[in-house]
Amino acid sequence: MLVKALIRAAEAQGGVGAILCKGDPLAGALAVILAERGVKCRFLERSLGPDGAYRWADPGGDAERDEAGFAALVARRQRADPDLWVVELDIASAERFADEMTAFG
Template sequence: MEPRLATSVLVSALVRRAEAEGGFAAVLAKGDSTAGAVLVVLTEKGANPVVYERMLQPSGDYEWASAGPQVCGKAEEVPALIARRRRSDPDLWVLELDIPSTERFAAGMNGFG
């Protein structure tokens, strides 16, 4: 079994990458620093949110997947999704990243692990 990156390190890397690309990053909720799950809300100029979650795959690797297609682009539904997820998993980290190109950023997130 390969060692896994601590969640706090992953979160820090995502925040730094967003800021390096000219975006803004905010940690909305902190979870377990070692093994907490991560939910990322990507927006572009504060609009059209897309929610991704880091999911453990059967292979043992993590991949980012859309966490709520029902909220894609619907900003008013994102807080309810976050609240539901936090109720069932209090160790969940929630990030909001407002970046110039959400599609490009999301495509590169699988490099973070």
């Protein structure tokens, strides 16, 4: 349901979304790749914070990423969690959308 909500939110702002990896519907973690005009710019994972609330975080910090870098990051995350969902959202102003994703905690 969260995956569909993220895709609908991107589409409502003129973007597109696609499920790259389909994980377990009940137990799978969620990662989002944000892109602008086909250029990937952010990788965010949904994780449970110490206060019990979900948050979005970039597990790789400020590392510069190209297409191969994103693919390697997804592969590493899938080895750690084979139930991982990965969604790509291509939207204008991806940074602003990332800030708004807290509503989808």
